[in-house]
Amino acid sequence: MTSATPSGQAAVGVDTPRRIHHGHSAADRVFRGGARGAGLLVLALMAGIGLFMLSESGIALDEFGPAFFTENKWDMETGELGVSALLLGTITVAGVAIVIAVPFALATALYITEYAPLRSKRTLIAMVDLMAAVPSVVYGLVGLIVLQPALVDVARWIHDFFGWIAVLDVPGANPDTTLWNNEAYQYTSSAFIAGVVVSLMVLPIVASVMREVFSQAPAGERESALALGGTRWGVVRSVVLPFGKGGVIGGTMLGLGRALGETIAVALIIVPAFDLKVRILENGTITIAAQIINRFGESSPVQLSALMLAGFVLFAFTLVVNTLAAMVVARSRSGAATEI
Amino acid sequence: MTALATKETETTVTVGEEERAEPSAPDEPRRVATADTDDRISQIGCAAGSLGLVWVLYYRVLPTEGLLGFVLCWYAAFLAMYVLVTLQRHGRVVLADRLAATVIRSGAVVVGAALLTVIASTFWRGREALSHWNFYTEPLVFDDSSDLTQGGMLHAVIGTLEMMLLSIAVALPLGVACAVFMSEVGGRLSKWVRTIVEAMTALPSICAGLFILIAGILLLGMEQSGFAASLALAVMMLPIITRASDVVLRLVPGGLREASLALGASQWRTVWHVVLPTARPGLATALIIGVARGVGETSPVVLTAGYSNFVNANPFSGWQTSLPPFIYNNARLPEEEMIARAFGAASALLALVLVLFTVSRIVASHRKGGRS
Numbered sequence: 001m002t003s004a005t006p007s008g009q010a011a012v013g014v015d016t017p018r019r020i021h022h023g024h025s026a027a028d029r030v031f032r033g034g035a036r037g038a039g040l041l042v043l044a045l046m047a048g049i050g051l052f053m054l055s056e057s058g059i060a061l062d063e064f065g066p067a068f069f070t071e072n073k074w075d076m077e078t079g080e081l082g083v084s085a086l087l088l089g090t091i092t093v094a095g096v097a098i099v100i101a102v103p104f105a106l107a108t109a110l111y112i113t114e115y116a117p118l119r120s121k122r123t124l125i126a127m128v129d130l131m132a133a134v135p136s137v138v139y140g141l142v143g144l145i146v147l148q149p150a151l152v153d154v155a156r157w158i159h160d161f162f163g164w165i166a167v168l169d170v171p172g173a174n175p176d177t178t179l180w181n182n183e184a185y186q187y188t189s190s191a192f193i194a195g196v197v198v199s200l201m202v203l204p205i206v207a208s209v210m211r212e213v214f215s216q217a218p219a220g221e222r223e224s225a226l227a228l229g230g231t232r233w234g235v236v237r238s239v240v241l242p243f244g245k246g247g248v249i250g251g252t253m254l255g256l257g258r259a260l261g262e263t264i265a266v267a268l269i270i271v272p273a274f275d276l277k278v279r280i281l282e283n284g285t286i287t288i289a290a291q292i293i294n295r296f297g298e299s300s301p302v303q304l305s306a307l308m309l310a311g312f313v314l315f316a317f318t319l320v321v322n323t324l325a326a327m328v329v330a331r332s333r334s335g336a337a338t339e340i
Numbered sequence: 341m342t343a344l345a346t347k348e349t350e351t352t353v354t355v356g357e358e359e360r361a362e363p364s365a366p367d368e369p370r371r372v373a374t375a376d377t378d379d380r381i382s383q384i385g386c387a388a389g390s391l392g393l394v395w396v397l398y399y400r401v402l403p404t405e406g407l408l409g410f411v412l413c414w415y416a417a418f419l420a421m422y423v424l425v426t427l428q429r430h431g432r433v434v435l436a437d438r439l440a441a442t443v444i445r446s447g448a449v450v451v452g453a454a455l456l457t458v459i460a461s462t463f464w465r466g467r468e469a470l471s472h473w474n475f476y477t478e479p480l481v482f483d484d485s486s487d488l489t490q491g492g493m494l495h496a497v498i499g500t501l502e503m504m505l506l507s508i509a510v511a512l513p514l515g516v517a518c519a520v521f522m523s524e525v526g527g528r529l530s531k532w533v534r535t536i537v538e539a540m541t542a543l544p545s546i547c548a549g550l551f552i553l554i555a556g557i558l559l560l561g562m563e564q565s566g567f568a569a570s571l572a573l574a575v576m577m578l579p580i581i582t583r584a585s586d587v588v589l590r591l592v593p594g595g596l597r598e599a600s601l602a603l604g605a606s607q608w609r610t611v612w613h614v615v616l617p618t619a620r621p622g623l624a625t626a627l628i629i630g631v632a633r634g635v636g637e638t639s640p641v642v643l644t645a646g647y648s649n650f651v652n653a654n655p656f657s658g659w660q661t662s663l664p665p666f667i668y669n670n671a672r673l674p675e676e677e678m679i680a681r682a683f684g685a686a687s688a689l690l691a692l693v694l695v696l697f698t699v700s701r702i703v704a705s706h707r708k709g710g711r712s
Contacts, residue, residue: 031608035525038517039533046540049551056554107447115444131455133697135636137664138462138686141671146461150408157409200454231437261544264638264668289546293639311550322542
């Protein structure tokens with residue numbers, strides 16, 4: 001018996017596993033290589049944007065040194081060039097835009113998820129998406145020609161009543177003079193008006209992120225709140241908002257990222273002014289993107305390089321803000337932010 | 341709400357069957373909204389009362405003017421009055437609910453009104469230029485700039501169409517190939533690509549323009565042309581198309597892939613004949629989303645295409661203009677007629693975006709009803 005088994009097996013032949021064909025055929029290798037190449041190309045392109053801007057800005061860094069980040073003038077004749085006014089202006093305009101956009105975006109998102117009748121929800125969502133699809137140059141044009149005259153009144157009004165707050169002061173303007181006194185120009189082309197127009201652009205982005213996160217608030221907890229006798233606002237306050245906190249923060253930051261990089265609408269509305277100020281109602285301000293679009297054509301190599309450096313600052317700034325925002329939103333979407 | 345209602349009815353039915361008692365009236369779901377007739381009437385009353393009060397104060401007593409300021413004051417007074425009226429009859433819980441509902445509703449209404457204002461005023465101000473046939477058939481060449489029967493946007497329309505076609509030709513194959521790499525080939529590299537692409541979807545468009553300005557025009561010595569602008573637009577659209585395509589490709593059921601592989605198809609054949617056709621409507625939506633974003637971008641084109649008032653049908657040589665720079669340049673001129681032309685071009689651009697938007701909705705809804 002003991003010898004029969006090996007001999008029997010020898011007759012059949014020792015079992016060897018069927019050879020499973022590893023690796024891919026030639027066509028597949030070409031396909032996978034091609035796809036990987038496309039991926040690498042996209043990666044290289046995207047990384048190249050930052051690297052090229054950084055490498056081109058070397059001349060400006062050599063020329064101006066670290067003073068570039070503290071100087072506020074942009075004067076080629078005297079060689080005084082710096083981004084501090086641009087940075088301050090960019091943050092001011094984006095800040096105004098976010099302060100205006102976020103409350104309205106929150107209201108819109110809550111209305112769509114909690115208050116709107118079910119059948120009109122899809123239409124409302126489509127309207128928010130449409131608002132995001134309107135080109136920024138159209139917002140800029142409407143803001144400049146249609147909204148500005150109305151907003152000048154509002155600015156004058158705010159100055160009249162809240163002018164004692166430093167940010168809302170307009171030195172040298174008298175809010176009580178009537179518009180035909182030709183004093184209204186002091187309220188035009190301000191960071192406030194640019195901010196209002198940019199807020200129209202970032203609002204749909206903020207609102208759609210918030211809406212998406214709000215709509216994922218757990219149904220069980222909603223229903224528990226209702227079963228305990230909560231009102232609709234009670235559900236919003238105790239379930240939807242705590243759950244969607246990440247969406248609110250992340251959406252706001254995504255909107256901030258968009259507001260920082262907004263170019264054409266801001267360039268249409270503002271008048272360049274390089275003094276370091278945060279008086280948002282006063283005529284004139286400047287942002288990085290608007291400065292680039294205004295000055296790229298007439299620039300000497302050094303000035304062009306300075307614009308590239310400014311562009312790189314903007315690029316890095318938005319990248320950081322957007323990445324943080326994406327992380328916050330992803331965390332709240334995955335439900336990791338909910339604590340039970 | 342609906343889930344609650346069904347649960348309650350079910351409970352009623354089981355209780356009824358067990359006890360064999362006479363059927364009681366079916367349970368009504370509790371009304372969540374606290375708004376009722378009393379609430380509506382008090383809202384109308386407060387609106388009217390605050391309108392009167394604020395009108396007297398704003399226009400007659402205080403040294404204020406301006407319609408928007410008036411509306412803001414009216415709204416604030418309305419809210420204050422509404423709080424007082426509600427507190428007369430209800431407690432704080434109902435007050436909070438009604439106040440929140442009112443504020444949220446009015447916020448949403450303001451946003452809707454803003455959107456409608458932007459769209460309606462664009463078309464309304466654009467009607468003067470659009471009503472002249474020459475606006476569609478002539479470039480911006482005229483003897484007298486104040487005469488709207490001379491000059492038009494033909495050169496910009498040609499530029500827009502050519503730039504869009506060229507940028508699609510670059511961005512679509514590359515974007516879909518990259519999405520295929522991320523979802524079908526995978527690997528550690530694909531995670532990096534996905535992270536970078538996600539981060540780049542929010543890239544400021546001016547950075548894309550600057551990139552082509554440096555890499556293409558300053559370093560490689562390309563001239564400013566429609567083609568350079570197309571490349572810049574393609575760089576801007578690429579992350580959008582890639583990300584949207586990646587999302588749809590990942591939605592293709594794995595069973596389809598496995599079935600194809602089990603039938604002996606190679607991976608290449610599986611992707612080409614199974615995955616991509618299944619995802620076709622989604623890919624079309626991705627393309628349209630990218631185009632809708634790209635068509636309205638101004639700054640990359642301004643940086644890389646130059647500006648021209650004449651027809652230049654050759655995107656590879658000479659300066660070319662598309663609709664957004666046309667709007668941007670004319671809007672900054674002081675003449676009324678140039679601004680009217682800018683609004684005319686803005687209406688055309690907006691109409692184009694609306695069409696693209698509607699088509700993408702239709703395609704996307706087909707996808708929902710169809711294969712997946």
